[in-house]
Amino acid sequence: xxxxxxxxxxxxxxxxxxxxxxxxxxxxxxxxxxxxxxxxxxxxxxxxxxxxxxxxxxxxxxxxxxxxxxxxxxxxxxxxxxxxxxxxxxxxxxxxxxxxxxxxxxxxxxxxxxxxxxxxxxxxxxxxxxxxxxxxxxxxxxxxxxxxxxxxxxxxxxxxxxxxxxxxxxxxxxxxxxxxxxxxxxxxxxxxxxxxxxxxxxxxxxxxxxxxxxxxxxxxxxxxxxxxxxxxxxxxxxxxxxxxxxxxxxxxxxxxxxxxxxxxxxxxxxxxxxxxxxxxxxxxxxxxxxxxxxxxxxxxxxxxxxxxxxxxxxxxxxxxxxxxxxxxxxxxxxxxxxxxxxxxxxxxxxxxxxxxxxxxxxxxxxxxxxxxxxxxxxxxxxxxxxxxxxxxxxxxxxxxxxxxxxxxxx
Amino acid sequence: xxxxxxxxxxxxxxxxxxxxxxxxxxxxxxxxxxxxxxxxxxxxxxxxxxxxxxxxxxxxxxx
Ligand SMILES: Cc1cc2nc3c(=O)[nH]c(=O)nc-3n(C[C@H](O)[C@H](O)[C@H](O)COP(=O)(O)OP(=O)(O)OC[C@H]3O[C@@H](n4cnc5c(N)ncnc54)[C@H](O)[C@@H]3O)c2cc1C
Ligand code: SF4
Numbered sequence: 001x002x003x004x005x006x007x008x009x010x011x012x013x014x015x016x017x018x019x020x021x022x023x024x025x026x027x028x029x030x031x032x033x034x035x036x037x038x039x040x041x042x043x044x045x046x047x048x049x050x051x052x053x054x055x056x057x058x059x060x061x062x063x064x065x066x067x068x069x070x071x072x073x074x075x076x077x078x079x080x081x082x083x084x085x086x087x088x089x090x091x092x093x094x095x096x097x098x099x100x101x102x103x104x105x106x107x108x109x110x111x112x113x114x115x116x117x118x119x120x121x122x123x124x125x126x127x128x129x130x131x132x133x134x135x136x137x138x139x140x141x142x143x144x145x146x147x148x149x150x151x152x153x154x155x156x157x158x159x160x161x162x163x164x165x166x167x168x169x170x171x172x173x174x175x176x177x178x179x180x181x182x183x184x185x186x187x188x189x190x191x192x193x194x195x196x197x198x199x200x201x202x203x204x205x206x207x208x209x210x211x212x213x214x215x216x217x218x219x220x221x222x223x224x225x226x227x228x229x230x231x232x233x234x235x236x237x238x239x240x241x242x243x244x245x246x247x248x249x250x251x252x253x254x255x256x257x258x259x260x261x262x263x264x265x266x267x268x269x270x271x272x273x274x275x276x277x278x279x280x281x282x283x284x285x286x287x288x289x290x291x292x293x294x295x296x297x298x299x300x301x302x303x304x305x306x307x308x309x310x311x312x313x314x315x316x317x318x319x320x321x322x323x324x325x326x327x328x329x330x331x332x333x334x335x336x337x338x339x340x341x342x343x344x345x346x347x348x349x350x351x352x353x354x355x356x357x358x359x360x361x362x363x364x365x366x367x368x369x370x371x372x373x374x375x376x377x378x379x380x381x382x383x384x385x386x387x388x389x390x391x392x393x394x395x396x397x398x399x400x401x402x403x404x405x406x407x408x409x410x
Numbered sequence: 411x412x413x414x415x416x417x418x419x420x421x422x423x424x425x426x427x428x429x430x431x432x433x434x435x436x437x438x439x440x441x442x443x444x445x446x447x448x449x450x451x452x453x454x455x456x457x458x459x460x461x462x463x464x465x466x467x468x469x470x471x472x473x
Contacts, residue, residue, distance in 0.1 A: 027462060034458065055465065305425065308463055335423055335465070344423065387436040390424040 010319050011280075013039055013114040017102060019092045020118035020254075021045025023053070023304065024285025026073050028116050028311035033082050037319060041084050044104065046091035049141055050076070055304055057144035058169040059337050063176060064148060071141065092119075097262030097278055114318040117258070117269050117283040118311065121251035121302065126161065126223060133228035135245045138166055150244045151177055158182070159232045159242040161220055163190030165336045167248030168203065172338040175210050182213040182240050184232070189216060196351040199369065199381060202362055203343075210339055251302060253287045268300040273327035275314040282314035294329040294397075295348050295378075303334035331396045333389075341365060344386060346393035347379030356406060359388055368392065372402030412448050412472040413457065419468035426460040426469060433457065 016032060018025045021043040029041050045051070052071035060066040087104070094103040095115070102112050123137035136147050151158070151174060160171045163185035171183045187193060189200025190207065207214050219235040223245055232240045253268040263277050264270040268289035271277045275290055283290075285307035289300040301310075313328045333346040353371040360367030360383075368388035371379035377400055380392035391410045400408075413433065424436040433453065435443045449457065454471075461469045 030462070304465055305463065312462070333425075337421075342421070342423065384440070386422050386424040386440070387427065387438070390428040390436070394428060 010324070011114075011321060013037070013280075013318060015040040015042065015112075016114040016116065016315075016318060017041075017110065017112040018043045018116045018118060019045075019102070020120055020285070020287070021047070021051055021086060021088060022118065022120055022285075022307075023051070023073060024120070024287075024307035024311035024314075025116065025118035026051045026311075027308045028118060028284060028315040029084050030074070030082060031312035031315045032319075035316060035319060041082075042087065042110075043084055044087045044090055044092055044102075046089065046105075047140060048089040050079075050086075050088070052141055054139070057141065058138055058166055059173060061141075062138075062144050062148055062151075062170065062173045064152075068141070092257050095258055095261040095263070097281070100280075113280065115281045116311075116314055116318060117277065117281065117287060118285045118307075118314075119254040119257070119287050120307075121253045121286040123247070124250045124252055126220065126247050126249070129223050129229075129245075129247070131227075132223060132225055134225070134243055135223060135229050135247065137247050138170060139251070147244070147246060151179060155179065155243040157240065157242045158244045158246065159184060159240055160246045160248060161232075162248040162250070163187075163203075163207075163214070163216075164194075164248055164250065165191070165334075167246070168207070168338055169336060170246050170248060171207060171212050172210065175212055176339065180213075181211075182215060182232075182242070183207060184218060184220060184234065185214070185216045186219045187216065190214070192351065194345070194349070195381060196349070196353070196355065198355065202365075202383070203338075206339065206341060206365065251286065253289075253300065255287060273329075274325040275310060275317050275328050276325065280318065282317045284310040284314035288314070290328060292329055293327045294331065297348065299332070299348075301330075301332045303332055305333050306330060331393055333393060335386075342382075342384050342386060344382045344389040345379065346389055347371065347377075347396050349379035349381070353378060354402065358406060359410075360385060370402070370405055372405070375401050375403070377402050377405040411451060411454060411457070413444055413446075414470045414472050415442065415444055416468045416470075417442070419466045420464075421466050421468075423465060425463050425465065429460050429463060430456045434460070 051073040091105040123139045129135045157180040158174045160167045160183045171181050174181045190203045192200035221233040255265045269283035271290040275282045286302045291298045335344045349371040353373045357369045366384045368382045368385040382389035426434040
């Protein structure tokens with residue numbers, strides 16, 4: 001885009017307010033500075049901590065290998081350069097689109113000009129476990145610290161409920177800390193909904209090889225104990241004695257504070273294809289739902305890289321005239337580290353897609369598999385094949401056919 | 411402009427290679443190689459994107 005045209009047609013903002021001071025929010029603020037926006041930026045975040053990175057919370061930090069300093073999303077010296085105003089430990093409680101007023105839990109009220117919503121998501125919990133000690137979810141730094149402490153206390157057994165990515169990582173970290181672990185999944189395979197049963201079975205095998213007691217196709221009936229958890233009762237009648245339970249059964253977008261705001265909320269903040277939710281209001285990260293035109297699908301993506309990319313896109317959008325706005329059309333991508341395996345998935349796959357291994361083998365636990373639908377390449381899964389995943393991700397972006405991708409020599 | 415990679419942090423997930431294949435390459439040995447340590451100013455934007463998008467914050471730019 002020619003610079004002069006941009007200046008000419010761009011929107012001038014007096015100030016920009018970002019609600020949610022974590023990955024999407026902070027990267028949005030940084031990208032505003034890179035766009036040469038030099039007006040005031042205020043970040044409002046309800047956590048007391050300076051912005052930190054979540055992926056290590058189920059991996060290196062939970063294992064005790066990293067300390068808190070290493071979690072900083074941006075090093076303090078660099079953060080200072082950006083001239084951002086942080087209001088940490090402060091929650092946004094309401095917003096009114098018509099008057100553009102934002103209400104905070106410290107009783108203050110502010111008028112916003114540009115607003116970027118990045119309030120992320122929180123963990124679903126198991127009803128009836130609120131008052132039991134020893135039952136955890138994992139989303140924030142304090143959760144990870146609490147689980148670490150419970151691991152250090154030498155529990156007889158850890159039960160992880162839900163073999164999604166977070167649950168699988170917690171199980172792996174607990175095993176590597178020498179703990180006895182039972183991983184309970186209601187579906188026939190861990191990650192089956194994402195990867196399909198065949199690849200889910202590979203994940204199951206990896207956990208069993210590492211000594212995890214994996215129970216699939218069973219639900220949790222009850223988590224029992226007197227003040228603190230003592231056992232987990234499963235739907236097949238079995239009972240597992242446990243003194244630590246980590247529940248990883250998905251997340252809920254943080255949108256309650258926007259009820260009655262005039263914005264459309266439906267499993268996230270509903271945006272248009274350019275991440276705009278209303279004039280001068282955008283959303284990014286785990287909380288945002290938008291139509292991704294590349295896949296012809298309305299999506300809400302709960303991945304690290306999406307929060308970074310969409311944060312940047314939603315920030316730029318606040319400075320753009322409508323006619324200059326571009327749709328946000330990423331190929332979603334994430335990684336998950338379990339034991340010494342790096343699993344990566346790019347694209348949008350469904351359990352009934354065509355699937356073929358193109359390099360390596362399942363037996364070696366080192367391979368890349370391609371997924372096709374209606375003749376198109378729609379996804380690539382890698383086990384310890386990062387280079388291949390990225391190269392095939394580029395092919396997905398280029399819209400190549402499944403056959404072409406299978407024939408490509410990468 | 412000089413590219414600095416902290417190889418203790420890098421986990422070879424190749425996102426930088428996808429953004430700037432002329433600067434970064436993850437080879438079959440799973441290690442990251444910097445192909446051009448001192449790229450021209452015209453690559454600054456791409457490199458800044460690599461810095462932001464590297465999940466391990468392993469890349470920095472020395473002026
Ligand atoms: C343990 C763990 C491991 C992960 N591992 C991986 C991984 O390996 N790979 C991967 O791709 N992704 C991973 N993720 C996912 C990734 O971290 C998220 O996608 C990312 O954090 C989303 O960023 P976000 O800024 O949109 O939301 P969040 O990180 O959830 O941040 C939202 C922030 O807004 C705050 N907030 C909420 N409501 C309000 C309010 N009303 N007022 C003010 N502040 C508010 C929240 O407290 C939070 O600080 C992991 C996540 C977790 C929890
Ligand atoms: S993106 Fe970062 S972690 Fe990944 S290969 Fe590049 S430098 Fe290494």
